[in-house]
Amino acid sequence: MFTTIYALATAPGRSGVAVVRISGPEAGSALAALTGRPLPAPRRAVLTKLRDPRSGDALDDALVLRFTAPASFTGEDVVELHLHGGRAVVSGVIEALATLPGLRLAEPGEFTRRAFENGKLDLTEAEAVADLIDAETNAQRRQALRQMGGALGRLYDGWRERLTRALAHIEADIDFAEDDLPGGVADAVRPVIAGLAGEIAAHLDDGGRGERLREGLHIAIVGAPNAGKSSLLNALARRDAAIVSARAGTTRDIIEVHLDLGGYPVVLADTAGLREAAADEVEEEGIRRARDRAARADVKVAVFDATTLPDLDPATLDLIDRDTVVVFNKTDLATATDLRPDLSPILVSARTGAGLKALEEKLTEFSADRLAIGSAPSLTRARHRAALTECRESLLRALDAPLPELAAEDVRLASRALGRITGRVDVEDLLDVIFRDFCIGK
Numbered sequence: 001m002f003t004t005i006y007a008l009a010t011a012p013g014r015s016g017v018a019v020v021r022i023s024g025p026e027a028g029s030a031l032a033a034l035t036g037r038p039l040p041a042p043r044r045a046v047l048t049k050l051r052d053p054r055s056g057d058a059l060d061d062a063l064v065l066r067f068t069a070p071a072s073f074t075g076e077d078v079v080e081l082h083l084h085g086g087r088a089v090v091s092g093v094i095e096a097l098a099t100l101p102g103l104r105l106a107e108p109g110e111f112t113r114r115a116f117e118n119g120k121l122d123l124t125e126a127e128a129v130a131d132l133i134d135a136e137t138n139a140q141r142r143q144a145l146r147q148m149g150g151a152l153g154r155l156y157d158g159w160r161e162r163l164t165r166a167l168a169h170i171e172a173d174i175d176f177a178e179d180d181l182p183g184g185v186a187d188a189v190r191p192v193i194a195g196l197a198g199e200i201a202a203h204l205d206d207g208g209r210g211e212r213l214r215e216g217l218h219i220a221i222v223g224a225p226n227a228g229k230s231s232l233l234n235a236l237a238r239r240d241a242a243i244v245s246a247r248a249g250t251t252r253d254i255i256e257v258h259l260d261l262g263g264y265p266v267v268l269a270d271t272a273g274l275r276e277a278a279a280d281e282v283e284e285e286g287i288r289r290a291r292d293r294a295a296r297a298d299v300k301v302a303v304f305d306a307t308t309l310p311d312l313d314p315a316t317l318d319l320i321d322r323d324t325v326v327v328f329n330k331t332d333l334a335t336a337t338d339l340r341p342d343l344s345p346i347l348v349s350a351r352t353g354a355g356l357k358a359l360e361e362k363l364t365e366f367s368a369d370r371l372a373i374g375s376a377p378s379l380t381r382a383r384h385r386a387a388l389t390e391c392r393e394s395l396l397r398a399l400d401a402p403l404p405e406l407a408a409e410d411v412r413l414a415s416r417a418l419g420r421i422t423g424r425v426d427v428e429d430l431l432d433v434i435f436r437d438f439c440i441g442k
């Protein structure tokens with residue numbers, strides 16, 4: 001059976017209160033060892049002295065709370081020690097726990113892994129716990145909470161149930177057929193499978209918004225050297241993240257800042273100025289990276305120096321597409337800025353701040369368009385996408401299968417692909433990978 005695990009559940013370092021969590025069959029006896037008293041009633045917070053069981057040294061006056069299996073986060077007996085968040089208090093308690101038999105420090109994600117293994121959460125819900133902890137913006141939090149509430153898991157489990165019924169139907173046909181049936185899937189089951197394949201295709205065809213919302217929308221600032229790209233990044237980030245200099249070719253490597261635009265997470269990247277004649281191979285590599293980042297970005301901000309109008313850098317013009325916001329910078333120095341209405345430029349001055357609000361609004365609009373989640377839950381990980389793609393391919397194969405036996409096998413494969421997303425079937429190999437990215441104590 002499971003050993004008992006413990007870990008600091010709150011952030012390490014000095015804090016007002018720190019919570020140490022213990023889960024497993026020895027959680028109660030560990031608490032008794034620290035308090036020297038009978039266990040408090042479950043789910044009732046009690047103020048009590050904690051002592052080192054070996055030396056009797058006072059460790060803290062703590063608030064303790066206990067949950068009994070299976071009514072706890074992990075489904076096991078759980079004890080929480082709400083401590084004064086001093087380093088010596090926390091280390092004293094952790095060291096005392098280490099001396100108790102049957103206890104060991106938890107691995108990253110191990111509490112949530114146990115919750116999964118005890119049937120408290122499916123895998124998509126467990127993943128959402130990690131996403132909620134990582135959520136930095138409102139939209140990310142909303143998506144994580146929805147998934148943690150089981151919205152995605154229910155969708156996939158519902159699909160899987162439909163496949164189970166379709167499979168039963170196909171198997172019945174096989175069992176009761178007098179001879180080998182001609183053709184593959186019976187007419188009654190066909191629309192079920194085709195319909196589900198269509199629903200999965202529509203679910204997959206979401207522009208990757210759930211995944212992007214988790215990771216942040218990638219926006220790349222591109223433009224000629226000295227157009228003011230770094231100045232613009234700093235102005236949007238409201239800090240000096242990138243070096244600004246009058247020397248062309250200052251930015252070489254990509255500088256990233258994380259922004260919250262109206263609740264949407266954005267990774268804004270400053271790139272090397274595009275020019276033909278790079279000063280050296282470092283700048284040349286910088287330009288290569290800039291082009292690569294521009295190609296992979298979800299949205300580009302093409303920055304032009306308004307003081308050179310009507311001349312606009314041709315290399316930058318080349319990159320403009322429907323995912324591009326055009327910016328004329330240095331409008332504090334330029335007089336004629338109304339020359340290219342076809343590009344619908346946003347006029348800004350990174351120096352004075354003029355126009356930045358309009359640019360932020362435009363970028364927020366782009367972010368909302370690419371990331372906003374609708375009423376249906378979105379898939380949020382490459383793992384989900386791969387399994388759904390596999391599921392759909394199996395369904396399409398089932399529809400084309402020449403024999404019902406072959407169709408049945410394809411439907412089984414499709415069902416298993418769905419089951420792996422929620423963790424209903426063969427996931428042992430997946431679990432280490434999924435829970436490895438969690439924090440300790442979660």
Ligand SMILES: Nc1nc2c(c(=O)[nH]1)N(C=O)[C@@H](CNc1ccc(C(=O)N[C@@H](CCC(=O)O)C(=O)O)cc1)CN2
Nearest residue numbers: 009019021065067070071072073074075080120129442
């Ligand atoms: N102190 C503390 N705060 C916390 C947590 C925690 O573990 N400890 N959580 C942890 O991440 C989150 C809350 N999540 C929880 C989820 C389930 C149960 C629980 O006891 N579930 C039981 C009983 C359900 C009920 O009473 O309705 C169960 O599922 O059977 C507790 C916390 C956020 N805040």
Ligand SMILES: Nc1nc2c(ncn2[C@@H]2O[C@H](COP(=O)(O)OP(=O)(O)OP(=O)(O)O)[C@@H](O)[C@H]2O)c(=O)[nH]1
Nearest residue numbers: 226227228229230231245249250251273330350351
């Ligand atoms: N007057 C004025 N000067 C600006 C403005 N934005 C940037 N500059 C100046 O233009 C020069 C180049 O700015 P950067 O932000 O380093 O330009 P960049 O496009 O990142 O340049 P590279 O790193 O060489 O590609 C600096 O001297 C800035 O102070 C602006 O809005 N108005």
